[in-house]
Amino acid sequence: MNCLIFGYGYMGKIRARVLRQQPQVRKIWIVDPALPDGAGVEGERLPDEGRIPWSEVNAVFVCTPNHVTAQLAVLGLERCGNVFCEKPPGRNWEEFLQIREAAQARPRHLMVFGFNHRLHPSIQAAKAMLGRGGLGEILYVKGTYGKSGGLQYRQSWRNKVEISGGGILLDQGIHMLDLLCLFLGPLEVVDALLTDSFWNCGVEDNAFVLLRSKEGGVPAFLHSSATLWKHTFRMEIGCRDGYLIATGLLSQSGSYGREQLVVGRRQFEDEAMALGNPREEIIHFDRDDSWDKEVQEFLQAAQEGRPGTHGTLEEAGRVMELIRDVYAMERQPVTRESNG
DSSP states (O other): OEEEEEOOSHHHHHHHHHHHTOTTOOEEEEEOTTSOTTOOOSSEEESSGGGOOGGGOOEEEEOSOGGGHHHHHHHHHHHTSEEEEESSSSSSHHHHHHHHHHHHTSTTOEEEEEOGGGGSHHHHHHHHTOBTTTTBSEEEEEEEEEOOOOTTGGGSGGGOHHHHSSSHIIIIIHHHHHHHHHHHOSEEEEEEEEEEOSSOSSSOSEEEEEEEETTTOOEEEEEEESOOSSOEEEEEEEETTEEEEEEOOOOSSOTTOOEEEEEEEOOOTTTOSSTTOOOEEEEEEOOOOHHHHHHHHHHHHHHHTOOOSSSOHHHHHHHHHHHHHHHHHOSSOEEOOOOO
């Protein structure tokens, strides 16, 4: 297969590295006008879109800032038909609809979005422990996902609404929303509060979102933050017969801590020596192959002419619909004078 990558920033480099390791990939083209002359790339550099040999392209990867995501995803669908696009799927619901309409207009298309957190080992292990034979049905889910921002946070394109479309919820919280949908199915927003209380970028630096599942009304809560100061990933799943707590995250920076899954089983006072303090099992994970798995699955689906198995249009639409509804409730985040 021959692959084309739009954008050679943080994610473009990751995709190029992963593609280089796939035996079926013969050639990689990189399109990024912002690349300086002489910059080393893991592929053949094309100066602009006009030089793309579309007749030879088998798969397109869109790894650009959000303001051109929809435009390039639509172009890739029209000219190639097989598109892998980083999250978020556009700056807003309207741009997602543009992508969806282009996909629906293309017979036998493959449109996949990069939600690799679904494939992290702690999440996969947690999913396998639910239901009959495991910890039973889910009673609630709580997710916290946040970072410290950093000295250059205000200058990042991710916090310029005309480029990004939103703040930390759209940038990072979208991953946790996708995981909530993975465990609970379609959700609806009950209430939300956005704040821009420290960075004062004009987009939210904290998002607090209360949700419930459309089937069964199972409650869920999300806190997405750019002011946690300590990078944090934590997902707690309360079940009929126990609980699961996924913490830490195997990442490029390693700043989220060692990835692990805590498994606890319900015990009452007649079953345990210590009331409210059941015995726990802790499973550690030291290898993250989520980037490789999602690219491998996408390439295989493209070769076989079948739909993708995760990060689909339907799944991406669910999280974009939720973000649309949150922003409709709280479009202007609460601000206060900051010491930042």
